[in-house]
Amino acid sequence: MIQIENLRKQYGKMEALKGLSLEIGKGQVFGFVGPNGAGKSTTMLILATLLEPTSGKAYVGGFDVVKQPREVRKLIGYMPDFFGVYDNVTADEYLDFYASNYDIPAAERREIIPKLLELVSLSHKRDAYVDSLSRGMKQRLGLARSLVHNPEVLILDEPASGLDPRARIELREILKELREMGKTILISSHILPELAEMCDVIGVIEGGEMVATGSVEEINARMQGQKLLKLRLLDRWDEAARLLRQMPLLTSVTREGNTLVAGFTGTDDEQVELLQRLVEAGLPLASFGEAEGNLEEIFLEITKGVGS
């Protein structure tokens, strides 16, 4: 559904994208992860027909984003990382205005808008002025706005930025629903770890280059077989950390509250051996286990040193 081939974008001497390539299939949810300035928004702006690439090609639904922007716009619903709303319009009027920009007839608009407001749980705010809505509500309204023409592709740039935990959870639920509706979604977010379960594929971008793409599991496997072990102790954390640091198979040891997190490169047998040594040392070990490789850790691991 989305195809990017060797995409480059240069702003003066600064190269924001350095030959980015990726492919997103129909109905896939692609999570775009990377630090600020990595090139996520630039890629999304190009796909949304708002920015011309310096070189390379990008297609949405087979249409060239530079040569056929009008066709592309019919297929996409774009939500930028920051967007404003108009004063003096209600949520209903806001959506009606955008729907009319897609030439949707008035009768059809009257049917669509309540459904969209229901999808984003804003039915009760239909007649409320947009500028009176909370940030989370505005984000949800923005999402409803990007759906007014029932697009096949959603390009969501940091949709959860600035939202409180409750609003993030609500947004995640809506995105799950959209995924079930078969939408192709390209989403970037710094809370991608929370969205890991709904992303089919993630792409890690750093310094304008795609440094890793694949499923969460695939990328996890690339971490050179390293596991993260979590050890919760009731006491004697410093002593435990000292002991762990002396062991050759442990690459790093950090303390998070009453838990020690250690990078381990050994086999399962060696892991059993490690646990036995800790027990033999008489440490007050309350729990011992492997940390689930979440996207945040994967991201930090993959991007460390890249671009520096």
Place this chain on the structure above:
Amino acid sequence: MNLVRQMRNPVLLNELKVRMRSNRSALIISLYLLVLGGIAFAFIYLRTGWNQRFDPNGTRDIFLFLSVLQLAMICMFTPGLTSGVISGERERQTLSVLLTTNLTATKLIIGKWLSSLSFMTYLVLASLPLYAVVVLFGGVSPLQLIEVFALYLITMLGIGSVGVLSSTIFKRTGVSTVVTYALLFAYTAGTFMAAEFIRMVIERQRSLAGITAAAQPFPMWPDLLMSLNPLAAILRVFEVGPLPQTVSRTPAGNVVPLPMDPYWIYFAFFAVLAAVAIILAIYLIKPVRPRLGRR
């Protein structure tokens, strides 16, 4: 039906709805008419006092005074109303979203241009009954009334289009507004001063060369330049100001006649200016601009 849908401009309709429903709009219109009516009555009072009958010959002066006053108001407020229409959308972070919809750049620019002028047009049209009363007294023809209002309209469209273009070029509304006002000031003062300067230079050269008006008619360039000045154009409707003697339909005999009535020169110039500025704005607002040879 399809044509009606194609002609429909959502930006224009939305802006009209939002702008016109506020209480503030009604208040501004009421105040504006009160002020304008007050000025007209004050003018009558100053000329005749309360106890004397008003001399209908004085209506022409009131009409002229009100017309120039409204033109000044148009020149003063139009840049402010139009120079933020696109940069404002950009600052409010609503432009990028609008540009990803099916809305064409043409509809967006024209919608913003006309909607920003709609309130001013409404104010001017609301003052029409006041003018009509003046016309009833005599001294001014209905044609002059139409000419004045047509001149208002084309002036608004012309200045407004420059405001919209400036707003498209400059990212910040502040810069766009300053540039539009500066251009307008340079234009109005510039056309007047340049016309007078050229006239003086030609007169000086002719006097040094000993050329008389009878031997060689005076060139039309100063008058042509003066025809582009809004104040000279409106004064021309009442056949006063710097232009009446040079009108082609009443040639004085010693000046090369202009190719057409200065009123229409002004009209044509502003129509072309508006068209060029709007076409340029439409081209510039496109995030990915079409290039020759790209298919």
